[in-house]
Each structure stands twice: as structure tokens, then as C-alpha cells.
Amino acid sequence: MKKFFLIVLGIVVFLLFVAYVMLFTSFGNKIVSGLIEDKIKQSTSLDVNLTHFDLRFSTLNIEADVANIATIKLDGNTSLFTLGFDVLYDISLNENYAKNLGLNLKQNLNFGGKIQGKASDFIIDGKGYLLGSDVLLDARILDYNPIKLQLKADALKIEEALDLLALPRYALGNLKINADINAKDLKPDGNALINLYTTSINYELLERDFNLSLPYSNIKSTIVALIKNDQIYAQSDTATSYLKLESKKTNYDLSKAALNSDFILNIPDLSKLQRLTQNKLSGNVKVDGNVSLIKNILNELNAKVVGLGGDINAKLKDENLQVNLKDVNIENLTALAGYGNLAKGLLDANLNAKGLDFKNFDLIVKTKQGFLNGSGLKKLTKLDFPSANFSLDVKANAKNAKIDYNGILHSDLVNITQLMGFYNLENKELNLQTKADVKDLSKFKALAGVDVKGTVNLNTNANLLGNEIKKLQVNANIAGGELVANSNGKTLDLKISKLDLTKAFILAAQPNYSSGILDAKVKLNSMDFKNLSGVYELKTNGVLNDAVLSKLLEKKFPKNTKFNLSAKGDIKNSLVDFDVNLKSDLINLDRFKGNFNINTSKLTSDYVLDAYDFSKLGFLLDRKLEGKALFKGNLNYDKNLDATIQSDALFGGNLDANLKNNVLKAKLNQMDLQSLAKGVDFTDLYMGKINANVDYNLLSKQGDANLDLSGGKLKRSAITNALFLLIRKDITNEVYHTAKMDAKINKDLVDFNLNLQAQNSDIKIINANINTKTSVLNVPFDATLDRVEFKGVISGTTQKPNIKLDAKSVLGTVKNILGVKENNKNEDKGQNKLDNLLKKIF
Numbered sequence: 110m111k112k113f114f115l116i117v118l119g120i121v122v123f124l125l126f127v128a129y130v131m132l133f134t135s136f137g138n139k140i141v142s143g144l145i146e147d148k149i150k151q152s153t154s155l156d157v158n159l160t161h162f163d164l165r166f167s168t169l170n171i172e173a174d175v176a177n178i179a180t181i182k183l184d185g186n187t188s189l190f191t192l193g194f195d196v197l198y199d200i201s202l203n204e205n206y207a208k209n210l211g212l213n214l215k216q217n218l219n220f221g222g223k224i225q226g227k228a229s230d231f232i233i234d235g236k237g238y239l240l241g242s243d244v245l246l247d248a249r250i251l252d253y254n255p256i257k258l259q260l261k262a263d264a265l266k267i268e269e270a271l272d273l274l275a276l277p278r279y280a281l282g283n284l285k286i287n288a289d290i291n292a293k294d295l296k297p298d299g300n301a302l303i304n305l306y307t308t309s310i311n312y313e314l315l316e317r318d319f320n321l322s323l324p325y326s327n328i329k330s331t332i333v334a335l336i337k338n339d340q341i342y343a344q345s346d347t348a349t350s351y352l353k354l355e356s357k358k359t360n361y362d363l364s365k366a367a368l369n370s371d372f373i374l375n376i377p378d379l380s381k382l383q384r385l386t387q388n389k390l391s392g393n394v395k396v397d398g399n400v401s402l403i404k405n406i407l408n409e410l411n412a413k414v415v416g417l418g419g420d421i422n423a424k425l426k427d428e429n430l431q432v433n434l435k436d437v438n439i440e441n442l443t444a445l446a447g448y449g450n451l452a453k454g455l456l457d458a459n460l461n462a463k464g465l466d467f468k469n470f471d472l473i474v475k476t477k478q479g480f481l482n483g484s485g486l487k488k489l490t491k492l493d494f495p496s497a498n499f500s501l502d503v504k505a506n507a508k509n510a511k512i513d514y515n516g517i518l519h520s521d522l523v524n525i526t527q528l529m530g531f532y533n534l535e536n537k538e539l540n541l542q543t544k545a546d547v548k549d550l551s552k553f554k555a556l557a558g559v560d561v562k563g564t565v566n567l568n569t570n571a572n573l574l575g576n577e578i579k580k581l582q583v584n585a586n587i588a589g590g591e592l593v594a595n596s597n598g599k600t601l602d603l604k605i606s607k608l609d610l611t612k613a614f615i616l617a618a619q620p621n622y623s624s625g626i627l628d629a630k631v632k633l634n635s636m637d638f639k640n641l642s643g644v645y646e647l648k649t650n651g652v653l654n655d656a657v658l659s660k661l662l663e664k665k666f667p668k669n670t671k672f673n674l675s676a677k678g679d680i681k682n683s684l685v686d687f688d689v690n691l692k693s694d695l696i697n698l699d700r701f702k703g704n705f706n707i708n709t710s711k712l713t714s715d716y717v718l719d720a721y722d723f724s725k726l727g728f729l730l731d732r733k734l735e736g737k738a739l740f741k742g743n744l745n746y747d748k749n750l751d752a753t754i755q756s757d758a759l760f761g762g763n764l765d766a767n768l769k770n771n772v773l774k775a776k777l778n779q780m781d782l783q784s785l786a787k788g789v790d791f792t793d794l795y796m797g798k799i800n801a802n803v804d805y806n807l808l809s810k811q812g813d814a815n816l817d818l819s820g821g822k823l824k825r826s827a828i829t830n831a832l833f834l835l836i837r838k839d840i841t842n843e844v845y846h847t848a849k850m851d852a853k854i855n856k857d858l859v860d861f862n863l864n865l866q867a868q869n870s871d872i873k874i875i876n877a878n879i880n881t882k883t884s885v886l887n888v889p890f891d892a893t894l895d896r897v898e899f900k901g902v903i904s905g906t907t908q909k910p911n912i913k914l915d916a917k918s919v920l921g922t923v924k925n926i927l928g929v930k931e932n933n934k935n936e937d938k939g940q941n942k943l944d945n946l947l948k949k950i951f
Contacts, residue, residue, distance in 0.1 A: 169196065178202070178273070185224075193227040198235070202273070218273075220244060229253070240273070241266035249292055254363070257292040258299075267307065277314050282307035282327075290336050297339075297363075303332040324384045326350035339363040351381035368402045376416075379441065388444035392416055398423075417441045419455065428465050434458040439476065449488050452499075454479035468510040468534060474503040481520065483555075492618065493555035497521035510534040523547055537575045544568055550588060553615045558656050559624065561611055563588025578636065587612050590626075596636065601643075603631040610651055622658065623672070625651015639683060641707060646677035653693075664728050670694045683707040687714075695725050703744075712746035723788060731882075736760060736788040760784040762798070771808045777801040782818065791907045794828070797821020797848070810856040818848035818865075828903075828912050838895055843867040857882040870894045879907065886910055 161172035171183040185196030199221035222235025235246045242264040249257035265284040271277065283306060290299030306329040315321050326349040334343040341361040347354045352374065359370035374397070376382070379390035398412030407425065414421035418438025424431045436455045443451045455477040462470035476499070483496035499520035506513050516528040523545060530540040547565035554560060565587050572580040581596040590608035594601065608627040614620065626649065633643035650673040658666040672693040678686040685705045691698035696718060703714025718741070720726065723734035738760075742753035749770055756764040762780030766773060779798045786793040797818055805812030823829055823841050833839055845867045852861035859881060863874040870893065877888040888903040905911035 169194075188227075192229075194224065194231070196224045198222060198224060200237075222246065232257075239265065240269040251292075251295060255290075256295060256297045258288050258290040258297070258301075260286055260288040262286045267305075277318070278311060279314055279318075280307045280310045280328075282309075297336045299336050301332075301334040301336070303330075303334075305330040322384045322387065324349070324351045324381050351378070352376045366404045369399070370401075371397070371399045373397045379416075379445075382445075386444055386447060388447070388449045390441055390444050392418065392438070392441060417445075428463075430460065430462040430465065430470075432458070432460040436477075439479070440482075443485075450482050450485040451489065452479060452481050452485070454499075468507060470505075470507045472503070472505040474501065476501045481522075490618070492620065493558075494618075495522065495552050495555055497552075507534075522552055539571070539573045541569065541571045541573075547616075550612060550615065556615055556618075556621070558621045558654055559611060561588075561615065563609075563612065565612070565616065587616065599636060601631065601633040601636055603629070605629040605647075610649065620657045620661075621654050623651050623653045625649055625672075633680070639708060641680050641683040641685075643680045644678070645680070646675075648675045650674070662729075664731070667695070667725065667728060696720050700741075701744075710746070712744070714744045715742065716744055717741045730789075732884075733790040734788060735790075736784065738764075740764075760788055766803075768807075771806060773803070773805045773807060773812075775801075775803040775805075777803070782821065783824075792826070792910055794824055794826055795821055795848075796824050797845075805854060810854070812854045814850075814852040814854065816850040816852070818850065819846060821845055821848055828910070838869075840870055840894055843870050845870075884908060 156175075156177075158174040159171065160174055161170065163170040167186055167188065169183060169185065169187050171181075173181045175181060180201050182199040183196050185194060187194045187196070200219070201221075202218035218237075218239055220235055220237030220239055222233065224231060224233045226232055230249075230251050232249045233246065234248070235244075237244055239262070242262045244265075245259070245261045247257070247259040248255055263285055265286070267280050267282045267284060268278045270284075271279060283304075285302070285304040287303075288299070288301035290297045290301065292298070307327045310323070310325075310327065312323060312325065315323060328347065328349055330345070330347040332343060332345045334341055336342075339362060341359075341363065343356070343359040343361070345354075345356045345359065354372065354374050356370050356372050359368070361368045374395070376394045379392050379394060382390055394414065394416035396412060396414045398410065400407070400411075401409035409427075410423065410425035412421075412423045414423075418441065419434065419436035421435075421437060422431075422433045434456055436457065439452050439454045439456050440450050442456065443449065456474070457477070458472070458474045460470060460472050479499040479501065481494075481497045481499050483494045486492070486494040497520045499518065499522075501516070501518050503516040504514065510533060512532045512534065514528075514530060514532070516525070518525040518528070524547075525543065525545045527542060527544040529542050532539050545565075545567045550561045550563050550565065565585070567585045568583070570580070570582040571578070578596055578598045580598065581594060581601075583592065583594040585592040588609055590612070591604070591606045592608060594603045596602070605627055608629075610623055610625045610627055611621050613627065614622060627647065628649070629645070629647035631643065631645045633641065635642040651671070653666070653670040653672060655666040655668045655670065670693065672691065674689070674691050676687060676689045678688055680686070683706065685707060687701070687703060687705065689698065689701040691701075698716065699719050700717040701714060702716075703712065705712050717739065719739050721737050723736045723738075727734040736759075738756045738758060740754055740756050742755050743751075745751045750768065752768040754764065754766040754768070754775075759777075760780045761784050763778040764775065764780075765778070766775035768774075778800055780801075782795050782797050782799045783793055785791075785799065786795075795818060797820055799816055799818050801814060801816040803812065803814045805814075822844055825841050829839075829841050845865045847864065847866040850861055850863045852859050857880050858878055860876070860878045861874070862876070863872075865872040872890060872892040874888055874890045877886075877890075879886055879888075884906040886903055886905055886907060890899075890901055890903065892899045899914060901912055901914040903910050903912050
């Protein structure tokens with residue numbers, strides 16, 4: 110037994126020795142400080158660096174840097190056995206941090222004092238200068254609760270607090286805190302006063318950073334509190350120019366963590382909130398009631414809303430909720446919700462819920478004098494919806510998480526005569542039966558953009574479990590066209606016959622992109638998205654809607670553009686094979702064949718595109734085009750688009766290009782410059798072949814191009830004819846053995862340099878540019894022709910270029926033509942004659 114006791118004693122001594130080494134030696138301090146740093150970071154997300162950590166059996170000396178913002182120092186005595194301490198502390202702002210923020214402080218931010226007592230009962234006092242105010246603190250913490258607090262801070266600056274947090278100055282103002290709470294019978298007893306007011310608010314910054322457009326007003330808030338016998342009694346008042354929120358009786362029970370409070374919110378003029386809601390409002394709103402929370406959990410609520418054209422009452426007790434709306438203005442409701450003035454009318458609603466999980470409730474919703482606002486819908490959807498009268502009647506009943514519902518909608522546009530079924534909150538099962546009709550499609554003329562006639566009838570019976578279809582039956586007659594779908598959840602048969610595209614776009618609430626007829630068949634043997642299998646085919650033809658597409662492309666789309674589209678393919682293991690063919694008045698897609706993986710969104714395909722007449726595509730570039738070409742290549746997608754483009758006959762040459770990560774790299778080989786200039790409606794100035802390399806980013810619209818035009822000649826033009834009159838030499842016979850251009854593309858502006866060298870001529874163009882959108886030229890040049898130097902600038906446009914020569918650079922060349930002697934007296938006269946001659950030539 111003695112031996113056993115000695116072994117146990119040895120183990121205890123050893124453990125105490127290990128604990129002593131870990132806690133109270135330099136070696137152990139390094140380990141403990143690292144653990145403390147990690148724990149603080151995990152708990153607060155703050156980077157705390159313990160720059161000095163010296164913990165001994167009866168003393169401690171610690172210095173810490175908190176996120177490079179502040180420095181904290183602790184120095185004093187401790188007692189391991191009583192968990193007592195007598196420590197001085199000091200908190201100061203990091204000087205480098207203040208300097209980087211550009212803070213202009215009246216004096217250094219510094220706060221310090223003493224912490225004395227033990228973990229379950231200690232006092233803390235301090236004083237210093239914080240955020241523009243002298244601060245005094247004297248507090249006692251008993252059993253981890255404050256029972257004494259004397260705090261005085263008369264003018265804490267809101268802007269300095271924002272500066273300290275490295276945030277923009279969203280507001281300027283003051284925060285005043287005065288608390289005088291003493292310990293009476295070991296319980297807090299006293300009062301506190303908190304005042305906050307802003308002197309200015311930076312609304313532009315709030316809108317930039319939070320997308321919040323607050324009405325213009327300063328904010329003033331006051332809280333007065335009395336603390337006695339574990340009870341806090343308070344009154345609060347917050348006011349702006351557009352609302353006032355106040356509480357006259359607020360009580361918080363410290364021992365039970367229970368809050369009871371009344372509240373009154375008054376908005377006397379809703380129109381002042383227009384900047385916030387971005388919608389017109391009218392009238393006033395007053396909300397008053399009371400609320401009860403226990404341990405931060407809502408226990409009871411009573412609220413009454415007067416205004417919005419009616420009354421709203423809400424009552425919550427023991428998780429039972431009652432909400433009643435009577436003659437509430439629908440227009441103000443939708444505007445306050447941020448959806449604009451979508452509708453007008455009155456709304457009645459009653460909700461009785463047993464439990465906030467909404468597994469058991471009754472709901473009734475009715476509208477009166479309802480009017481759907483077409484202009485409001487257009488503002489929200491950008492579509493031309495018509496206005497219409499409507500009425501809505503909905504009932505729902507929930508028992509044990511199963512919600513039965515029944516609804517009816519009558520309107521001048523659409524009628525839903527049956528909308529019924531159930532939804533289970535627990536297993537997500539949905540059952541739906543609906544009957545709907547459109548009596549007159551002509552009322553959707555503004556949305557369609559063309560005259561439409563006919564009626565629509567729709568019957569649907571569906572049962573879904575989560576995202577899985579258990580049963581689906583759809584029968585629709587859309588102005589003579591039919592859509593029939595049947596599914597048991599495992600297979601699907603879908604047939605569309607003679608469906609008018611215009612009417613289909615209307616029902617889908619989409620712009621009318623085209624008119625025409627659609628026929629389609631889809632048969633799926635498996636509806637499992639991971640193993641989707643079946644066949645499909647579709648055919649459609651019609652006329653593209655130039656008005657809608659012009660607006661979409663921001664180009665003038667050609668009128669009466671006809672098209673014929675067909676597609677077919679198999680689906681195996683969610684891999685969709687497709688074979689698409691398109692014929693149109695603009696281009697033909699002779700081949701677009703490949704597959705698409707539904708699960709991975711990966712596309713693999715090849716194509717043949719016949720641009721048989723460039724003139725029909727000129728609207729895309731806002732210029733006349735001429736020519737034709739057949740393009741072919743591969744089009745793939747796997748997280749990014751990857752395409753190749755080849756053409757063997759583009760302006761007499763070859764094109765080889767690829768597009769990857771939005772970067773187009775193209776090679777042009779032996780392309781005829783004369784055909785190219787004519788094809789893109791540029792002035793034809795040069796005859797020869799062109800080789801080029803282009804590297805262009807489609808997103809930034811920036812890139813580089815290098816062109817080689819060697820072996821070509823200048824063509825006869827107004828420019829070469831004018832030079833012939835000056836030098837008596839036809840330079841169009843010159844073959845330029847060196848002709849190279851490098852260009853920088855930045856959106857519509859192309860900056861370039863060009864170097865042309867032949868046996869008897871040398872032309873250099875440096876720092877020239879052309880605007881591809883406006884065709885405006887700015888081309889300074891420096892030329893040497895038969896040892897005669899010329900300088901000038903080509904301006905105007907690519908269709909109508911103008912040349913202006915530097916008269917002094919050619920004065921010597923034309924002196925014999927003008928009969929001007931080379932002397933000072935006649936120099937100005939010669940200059941004037943030369944200017945007049947050049948004006949006639951050019």
C-alpha cells in the first residue's frame with residue numbers, strides 16, 4: 110500500500126511539475142502564448158500578436174498587438190490558488206495605424222487603469238481619451254454580472270469611430286453616454302443616459318456601399334434608463350424628418366433575461382420615403398404595439414398598423430399568430446415592398462397560425478376593386494403588359510404540415526377558374542389541379558408587337574415529390590395550336606402541334622421574337638436527370654420580329670427576315686446528341702452537330718456556317734459590306750467557350766482563328782487587300798496580298814494586330830494623282846518590297862504605324878489612328894519620292910479621305926511650276942500660291 114501511495118504521489122508531483130513548466134517558465138510561456146493567439150483568432154476573427162508574454166507563479170507581464178490597431182499592456186500580481194489579481198492595464202492606439210488612416214486627433218487615444226479582485230468578484234477602473242472625448246470608468250463585476258457601473262463619455266465622435274475601424278465617414282455626429290449605477294445590496298441601482306445625434310450624413314457613400322437611398326435627414330436618438338433590483342426601466346426616442354420611433358415603457362429583467370416593451374412608429378407622410386423605395390407613396394402609417402422576449406426568443410407581440418388605406422392587426426402569444434388586414438391599399442403595399450406601383454385596389458386577409466413553424470394555420474386572402482397597372486409592370490419587367498381589372502380569392506388550410514389550398518383569379522386578361530391541391534411541408538409533396546383561359550389574345554397586342562387573335566385554354570393535373578414528377582397531365586389549346594404532355598414520373602410524352610410562336614411568347618411573358626409555327630415531339634424513356642434517355646425532334650419556320658430584335662441588338666434589324674429551323678437527336682445517359690439545320694434570309698447554318706452533357710454542361714460540336722451574302726449582315730457593323738464566305742470549325746464548351754474558325758475563301762485568302770477564354774487569335778493568309786477594302790467599305794488605296802496576325806480580347810475589346818503587305822502597289826487615287834502633278838512621276842508603278850503595319854486596338858480606336866519601302870519611294874506613318882465606329886481618320890505621314898521629301902496628314906473618313914500637305918516641305922519641289930524665285934521677298938507669295946494650288950488639287 111505504501112509503495113502504491115508513493116507511486117501516486119510521484120505521478121501527482123510529476124504532473125504538477127509539468128503544469129508548472131508549461132505555465133510558469135519561459136519555455137512554457139511560448140507554448141501557452143501561441144495557444145492563446147489561436148484561440149482568440151478562432152473566437153473573434155482578430156489577429157492578436159502577444160509581443161511579450163511573461164507569466165510567473167505570482168506575477169504577469171503581457172503586451173499584445175490587436176490586429177495592428179491597438180496595443181494592450183497588462184502588468185501586476187496574481188494568485189494561483191485564490192484566482193486573484195491586482196493588475197494595471199493600458200490600451201493605446203497603434204501610432205502607425207493612426208498615421209495610415211490620416212487621423213487628425215487632438216491627442217493620442219489612450220485608456221488605462223486597474224483591475225483588482227478575483228474572477229468571481231473584481232473591480233475595474235480607468236480613464237483616458239477615446240474618440241474625441243474624455244472617458245471615465247468605475248465598475249464592479251460580481252458572479253460575472255455588472256452590479257456597479259459609473260461611465261462618463263460626453264462627446265464620442267461617430268466619425269472618429271468610423272476612422273478607427275477604417276470605414277468611410279458615413280456620418281458625422283456625437284454619442285453621449287452617462288451611467289451612474291451603484292451596488293446596493295449587491296444589486297445594481299442607478300440610472301443611465303445615452304444620446305446620439307448626427308450633424309451630417311453622406312448619402313452618396315451609403316448608396317454606393319449599401320445600395321441604400323435614405324431620405325435626407327439627420328438622426329437624433331435618446332435612451333433614458335433606470336436600474337433597480339435587477340430591473341431596467343427605459344424610455345427611448347428616435348426621430349428623423351420622415352419618421353419617429355419611440356418606446357415609453359421598456360422593462361428588462363436581468364435575472365430572467367426577459368424584455369417587455371411598447372413601441373410606436375409614426376410616418377406622417379409616406380411620400381417622404383420615395384427616395385428609399387424609389388416608388389411613389391401617399392398617405393401615412395402609424396404602428397403601435399408591444400413586444401415580449403425571453404432569452405432573446407420572441408414570446409409575445411401585439412401590433413396595430415393604421416394607414417395604408419386600411420388597418421393591420423397582428424397578435425402573437427405562445428407561438429400562436431393572428432394577422433388581420435382590412436381594406437389595405439395594395440398600391441402602397443407593393444411600393445413599400447420595392448416592386449413599384451404594380452396594382453391598385455383593396456386587400457383583405459386573415460391568418461391564424463398555431464405555431465411559428467406554420468404546420469397548422471388557416472389563411473383567407475381577397476381583393477376588391479383590383480386593377481393591374483400595366484405601366485408598373487413594364488417598369489419592373491421591361492415588357493409591355495396591358496392594364497386590367499382583377500379579383501383574387503385564395504383559401505389555404507394547414508393541418509400537421511399538409512397545406513390544402515384553393516384559389517380563383519378573374520381578370521380582363523387571364524382567368525384561373527380552378528387552382529387547387531395540397532403541399533406537404535415535410536416531404537415536399539405538391540399536388541396541383543388548375544384550369545385557366547385567355548378569352549381574347551388581342552389584348553396582348555402591345556406585348557406581342559403585332560395583331561394577335563384567338564383564345565387559350567389550359568388544364569393541368571400534376572403531382573410532384575420534391576423535384577421528382579410522380580404524375581403530369583397538361584392539355585393546352587392555344588389559338589388552334591395544341592400542347593399535350595403526359596408523364597408518370599418515369600417516362601414523358603410531349604407533343605406540340607401547329608403552335609403559333611407569337612402566342613407562345615405571350616404566354617411565356619416574353620417579347621415576340623418571331624412569328625411562325627412550331628411542331629415538336631419529345632419522348633423520354635427515362636426522366637432521371639443522371640440517366641436521361643429518349644428522342645426528340647422539332648421544326649419551325651416563320652419571320653423574325655425586326656422591332657424586338659432591333660431593340661435587343663441595338664441595331665436596325667432587317668425587316669421580313671424569314672427562317673426555317675429543324676433539330677433532332679437522341680438522348681442517352683443524359684448525353685443529348687443534336688443535329689441542327691437553319692436556313693434564313695441572312696445566313697445558313699448548314700451543319701451544327703454534336704452533343705451536350707446535361708450533368709456536366711459540357712458541349713462538343715462542329716459547324717458549317719454559310720455567310721452567302723455579306724451585304725445582308727452590314728447592319729451589325731453599321732456599314733456596307735460585300736462578299737461571301739463559308740466558315741467551318743468546332744464549337745466546344747467546358748466551363749469556358751472554345752471555338753475554331755476556318756475559311757478557305759475569305760476575300761481571296763484563308764482565315765485560321767481560335768477563340769479561347771474570350772481571346773480571339775486569328776491568322777490571315779494571302780488575303781486580297783482590294784477585295785477586303787471593298788468588302789468592308791474602306792477606300793481602296795493599295796493593291797496586293799495581306800498576311801496578318803490578330804490577338805483580340807472580346808471582353809475588354811482590346812488587342813494587337815501585325816500586318817504584312819509586302820509586294821503590293823499603291824492604286825490610282827486622288828492622292829497619287831495629286832502627287833503626280835507635284836513630282837511628275839507615277840508612283841503607282843512602285844512595288845513596295847517592305848510594307849508592314851503594327852496596330853493597337855482599344856475598343857473603337859485603332860492606333861497604328863505603317864512602313865512602306867520601295868526602290869524610289871519611302872513612306873512612313875507614325876502614331877496614326879482610325880475610329881472604326883465613325884470611320885474618322887488621323888494619319889500623319891512622312892514620304893520621300895525620288896529624293897523629294899513630303900510631310901502631311903490624311904484626315905476625313907475612310908469613305909472620303911482628305912490630304913493636307915505641309916507646304917514648306919514641297920515648296921522647293923514646285924518652285925519651277927509656280928515661277929517663284931527663291932528669295933525672302935517672294936517667300937510668302939510663293940507660300941500663298943502653293944496653298945491655293947494644293948486646295949485645287951485636293
